[in-house]
Amino acid sequence: PYAFGVLNHRNLQATAAYWNPILQYVTARSGVPLELHIGRTANETTDRVAAGRLDFAYTNHLFTPKRDQLGWRVLARQNSSGIRGQVVVLSHSPVKTLQDLAGKPVAFANPYGFTGYYVPMDALLRAGVRVVPVFAGNQEAAMGQLVAEEVAAAGVNHQVMTDFAKKRGLKYRVLSESEPYYDLAVMASPRVSEADGDKVRKAFVGMEHDPEGLRVLQTAAQSLGLSKARGFAPADDRDYANYRNFLKHTLVPLNE
CATH class of the missing domain: 3.40.190.10 (Periplasmic binding protein-like II)
Structure with a gap:
């Protein structure tokens, strides 16, 4: 086969x-x-x-x-x-803007991810913000690190994030969102x-x-x-x- x-x-x-x-x-x-x-x-x-x-x-x-x-x-x-790349934080996070993430750990799926890495990381760099990327292996693992508060934010595919949050009753905020792909x-x-x-x-x-x-x-x-x-x-x-x-x-x- x-x-x-x-x-x-x-x-x-x-x-x-x-x-x-x-x-x-x-x-x-x-x-x-x-x-x-x-x-x-x-x-x-x-x-x-x-x-x-x-x-x-x-x-x-x-x-x-x-x-x-x-x-x-x-x-x-x-x-x-379509899918969008987002930078998200938990709803109770003190982080309000991308600038608040400077120098902080941010979870991403993997270093090849399109909406799960390149798109949200590009948004951060264009905003002049440098973060410490943490690669979790896949999208849901990156979201798991966010839930566990091991990172300040996560770069995600908006569709996978929506599904994940619905399943877990999770409240989150979107700091940045891309055009649809x-x-x-x-x-x-x-x-x-x-x-x-x-x-x-x-x-x-x-x-x-x-x-x-x-x-x-x-x-x-x-x-x-x-x-x-x-x-x-x-x-x-x-x-x-x-x-x-x-x-x-x-x-x-x-x-x-």
Whole structure:
């Protein structure tokens, strides 16, 4: 089977519980066998892409200038109103502005994270604020450090933060929020044929319009405690132009 890597925002068990049923459905519908591969951290999954060990991936880490050269192509995207990078603090925190974070520890998912590192860190640097980055491994782990008050703030993907806070009844404040970017993309490596890529795209995009596919998405959503199923929309490389533009001009040194 083709190795399908998923960028893990959550722990391995939660990521597998969400994705295994989806990949089983896509395999059955498309006739293209897919097998879930997850690194221990999101950057480990991305390193596997760069090393040529994955065939498909659900990711937004491949739009840096260097990784763009790998020739991966966008097939579909999570069908959402987009994701934003935020800098957040607990509601009772004394921190009121980005400037209040100068010299303080701030949690981020990992050094490759787009909305979970580059975007919020860029906002801090543009505000002239230098912080001490603490990399937690994934998005929810960074939020866990914020809850435990081990850090003064966290740089987060607003969607994952919203889900996390809802599940835990957590109150927080947003100090900074970016423009919206399309959600993560289902991407294919250049060694996947156009024909196989098209079959996989059709199966993902058709899920929410097929009773069985919708049921799989609803079960997956319930496994994360989400109230609403999240399907997939058709997408191509042009939809991710603002990622490339941001990564060309960011003040944050790129880790690639």
